[in-house]
Amino acid sequence: MFNKGSELLKLCKDNDKKISEIVIKSEMESSDITYDELMNKMKEVLKTMDKSANSALNKEIISVSKISGGNAKKIENYKDNGKTISGDLINSAMAKALSTSEINASMGKIVAAPTAGASGILPSALLTVKEKFNLSDENLIHGLFAAAGIGEIVSKNATVSGAEGGCQAECGVASAMAAAAIVELVGGDVESSFHAASFALINIMGLVCDPIAGLVEFPCALRNASGVANALISADLAMAGIKSIVPFDEVVDAMYKVGKAMPESLRETALGGIAATFTGNEIKKRFE
Amino acid sequence: MKNYGVFDIIGPTMIGPSSSHTAGAVRIGKIARSLVDDSFFKVSFHLHGSFAKTYKGHGTDRALVGGILGMNPYDERIKSSFDIAEKNNIQIEFIEDDLGYVHPNTVKIVFQYKEKDNYYIIGSSIGGGNILITNINGNEVEFSGNYPTILVKYNDRKGSISRISSILSNNDINIATMKVSRKEKIATMLIELDSPIENKIINKISLLDEIIYITGINSIER
């Protein structure tokens, strides 16, 4: 069992294990489930993620509300034209993140990670790294457990709800989970995983939750695209050997306090930020 | 500190866009269907509060229809539930309504029949896919659908509670929670169980003299 990042780190070091291995062991103990059952369950999760991250790449998927959609396909095509500014990898990752967001908004099947609003980030991050480094599904399943470990710590000590902590708690935490998992998958050490997670949270600390008309579409989908980029660059920062001066647990605590300090208008009520712009309000009127 | 497992963080696997508008709405619809005779030809959904304001954008309407068609919260056909209802010759209607002092995400589902009276169920989606059923055709109740639930209405007599609960214990069924309320001489009992409900148990209880009405509702998946 671990409640804090420092405890998880210690368990890893004392036992010479990866984050995913400790998370798997602790899950088996606490929920009385066998190793095989656990792996099979996560395999199903990965399948759903893989499908949602790819289904909107070649087909224009429009949301139920009809206010958004089709953007995953746009960026996928754009990438294929070979003239991107930030490179194929980032563009491909953004396309996958948008795909899951669009599937979510069109009443398709997704896996909340940690929430439905932020569900595009983790699948896209892992699948992108899988392609680049030729990883197996087994590797990715382990990556998902590592990510879950980070998410558990944040849930226990802070929040992963936009209504409580703003978008930093949804998309920010998703990026942190993904960043830590990527570092483990490419062979980084456990400390580097925590540094990567810290960077991801620090990079977007203070991000508000302001969905237009309360619909999980705009700016949510965009933040899934930027969230996966955040995860990838945070992992790179950590793999380069850069360290977060402030340890992960303190960063999580800071994120929580920032969330609490946010006015209610910036926490999912759709009364502030992008939701409360002139255009945001005009769109909202269509649903009243 | 609340405990979280791996699948609380990476999960649930769900139909978007939000658990309170999709999963919660499907579950209310599905429970409602399990409580009624399924020969209805038309269903009216009276939407209250934020359900009334946001149902179109969030797809709550399709989720509710998916529910009354018997779908589970992760059924990918929810998106096309309107077409499926039409194919099954079920008419659907949505009415924005004021249901009084109730939770903001509340719906009253009225099932309409050709040869008999309407029958309604009221339920609220209270967040994260959790629901509360609060009224069954005029009977005030309160249950979550997370457990198999038995609802009994009976003429209150000495020993009724023990007669009902001994039928359960004699059949090796464990009671998770039990609530009894009484209006004049008529009592309503809600029993949540740890194991699924079998018809033979419902039949046995219904043979007791004092029973006016009894129904069993199996739990609805998350």
Ligand code: SF4
């Ligand atoms: S803006 Fe709010 S609703 Fe949208 S993804 Fe971020 S936290 Fe979720």
